[in-house]
Amino acid sequence: MIDALKNIIETEQKTGKPFWQIVQEDSCTENAVDPEESFEAMRATLKAMTDSVADYDAGRTSASGLVGGEGAKIEKRRKAGKLICGDLMGRVMEIALKVGESNACMRRIVAAPTAGSCGVVPAVLIAVAEQAGFTEDDLVKALYVAGGIGGVIGERAFLAGAAGGCQAEIGAASAMAAGALTSLYGGDAAAIANAAALALKGLLGLSCDPVAGLVEVPCVKRNALGAVNAVISADMTLAGVKSQIPPDEVIDAMRTIGKNMDPDIKETGIGGLAGTETGKAISQKIKL
């Protein structure tokens, strides 16, 4: 697997191949898979993502009762034209919450990169596709971009809250979505990497402190944060705003921060929000 975004940028400059194809070819070589077969498998994954949005039901609640109906509230206010952030950002927020909720309610989702962060990538891609009219093939290519960024983060750092905190889940998902979105709007490999860097920088240090150890509070709402952060990171990039720290070094910083993070806030359900008075009370109630 490619272990530096810099390598993808250099390969693009040498060969003229786009980011998504460099990722696809690397994956196909490593796993001895035919490129067309790989593309169709990714298309099936996109379909599973789209289905996970359509499957949403506001009437469901999670096993603990802590999660359910949030996405529908945003949808209602968005359709009434009342959201401060406008329709596109509203739709991004809405999808992120809906998919995150569905995950908590034991529905079928696509882990991207993890189940806890499954709302970020579909929120950004689907909301933008609805408004800007991208084709299915465009979105499949964007998923390769997202996967390539996630792969580099996994190689250089980690993609698990238990290993590096929420920055390694929502942070990684947001970087993946920012790069994917930048590619849809014609950004080259350097721009894609820049957007990923901006998104990840904004979420460095984020702890994994779920109440009662469940993928519910604050995980579902952090999907909305990660998705919205991806959109602004892509917009900043496309406007020419540069990350002063190179993308690979930002990922390395995430690794260092994750290594130094207290175990209490790495998916143990002990510290942070889980350790608050209310968090502990909820945990007690659920266990009985």
Add this chain to the structure above:
Amino acid sequence: MNVMDVIGPVMVGPSSSHTAGAVRIGKVSRRLLGENVAAAHIGLYGSFLATGRGHGTDKALIAGLLGMDVDDMGIPDAFDIARTIGLDFDFYEADLGDDAHPNSAKLELTGVNDKRLEIVASSIGGGRIVIQELDHLTANFSGDYPTLIVHNLDQPGHVSEVTSMLAHKLVNIATMQLYRSGRGGHAVMVLECDQEVPAGALTWLKKLEGVEKVTYLSLLEDIADDRIQTNRQGGTHD
């Protein structure tokens, strides 16, 4: 890492380790048993015990024992499906010791034709698992390869018999591990293979003197639990 593992798997939530991993433990255990499960006595340990209920770990394990995959929408209904077809199950708090992985379960299974198997397995993240023990002997394999497990008396020659047979059948060994309870006691060899081991070869192995038990994990045939077909057509889930 594969790009399809970063954007994936497609799975039923909420957790790749506590839900998808638990389904895989159940599914691999069922395949190792080699027949439909009649009864399952399951101990949960560590984080599986502490947060398992909220993550649906218990339902996920039963779903796997019923032969479901990680993306099966029947996972949340696994208890009801199991009860309908008469799969008896119960859960208890297991103490697997301080060295055990925090996401671990111990499964004591009885098959419909009375086969028995005891398995200790762990979910190690991202839906990946490790089978740690089989019938009280160390095992340590992932379930990602066709896997041959041979329990034998600790005598000279058994490793050679098994590896010669695999060579003869053109089966390449990916990894191989040997364990024993003590010198001259019970031994186990675990062989992860690149190809499937033919059924005839397994039968031959079972008849060898000094070989006590042969367990095989096939990735080819999906031994779907025929008892649940009627139930599923009834529309209990998508």
